[in-house]
Amino acid sequence: MSSIPVPLDHGDLSALLPPSWKEQINAWLAEDTPSFDYGGFVVGDVPRTATLWAKSPGIVAGVPFVNEIVERCGCTIEWKVKEGARVGSPDDNGGKTACAIVSGPARGLLLAERVALNVLARCAGIATRTHAVLTALRAAGYKGRLAGTRKTTPGFRLVEKYGMLVGGADMHRVDLSAMVMLKDNHVWSRGSITDAVKAAKSVAGFSLKIEVEVQSEEEADEALAAGADVVMLDNFTGDGVKVAAASLRQRWTAKGNSAFLIEVSGGLTSDNIEAYVCNDIDIISTSYIHQGVPHVDFSLKINH
Structure with missing residues (x-):
């Protein structure tokens, strides 16, 4: 089950997200910068561009969350790959894939950086393992559904369930009311x-x-x-x-x-x-x- 699966194409999954999901972005950013942004003072608002690199094999997942984080920090993002795409292949630029270009004030780029990377890395990890397991089950002849569980991280369930979906699994029940x-x-x-x-x-x-x-x-x-x-x-x-x-x-x-x-x-x-x-x-x-x-x-x- 270690092989990297083929790219996925589910269409625009962001349309599934509830109206309240963007409120979580504010909480994540507030947690990371609760008071003064000292590093932001150092770099200021000079316009810069930055490249988002994938440096290990996996599937891109979590694009809507990254987009919103970047936007909240006054920046824009142009994706070079689609959500569900395979990235980080050893045959691709020495194991690195340029996934997106982010533009905006230097301070905004650095405010968005760690929060966006943390969400992307976790969501992509779930999508990658999910699809690897699903690929192995299909190869073994299984025709039914692979599903996740409700054993998710409090406050982060939406991202984790989203990653399962990008990876090709059924999310099972999302909560006790489902x-x-x-x-x-x-x-x-x-x-x-x-x-x-x-x-x-x-x-x-x-x-x-x-x-x-x-x-x-x-x-x-x-x-x-x-x-x-x-x-x-x-x-x-x-x-x-x-x-x-x-x-x-x-x-x-x-x-x-x-x-x-x-x-x-x-x-x-x-x-x-x-x-x-x-x-x-x-x-x-x-x-x-x-x-x-x-x-x-x-x-x-x-x-x-």
Whole structure:
């Protein structure tokens, strides 16, 4: 899974972002420059241009966030590559790719520099690993969805979920309001899977799917009988998943229910995920594509 994937083209993903997303930019900039900008005083407002370089292999992701950071600092940016493009190839200028030209007052360039690079490096790292894992799954014959999880960094979820999307993965639920997911703690607190699903259905309405985390085929049967839309086979072995998924498909299709989805999750990484590949599974979800992910190395250098 170490190979760099091919460029992606999803169109303009910035149209997905909520109206409130730009408020986060102010918080990031305020965190980095909470009072006086001493370095900015040194360089002043003399007009400069700078090149944004990718210095390690990866996929560009996070363009809307970088654009807004640059604009807030009184500068403009002209991208030389598209979001989703492969950059930093060892065959490309000694491992460096010129991704964009940023223009504006020197002080503004340096105010934007670190905040923009941090966001870009993190988002690109997630997109790069996501697509590498997805590429390996497709090569192994998997036709379903690869999805992330809600194990994201507080205050940075929008960027991390965006990176998953650029990388080709399903974002899964973005927050607790996006879908009803009943995990072991919900079931234990309520008393049973059946009661938990019944309670969820009483308030969720027709537009929200209900998913139940299960530890066995028997629990999956109970969840489906109660009306769950998705069952998550949690912490199964690869062989166990294949047996359980095929059995559930056959049994419930014979009962006239073929619309439910089967998800697999729990401890999946590049070392073991291919062992879970079978097309009775609709969704493979893992935090591996966004937790502990190496950043893609970018730098911004003023041209001189």
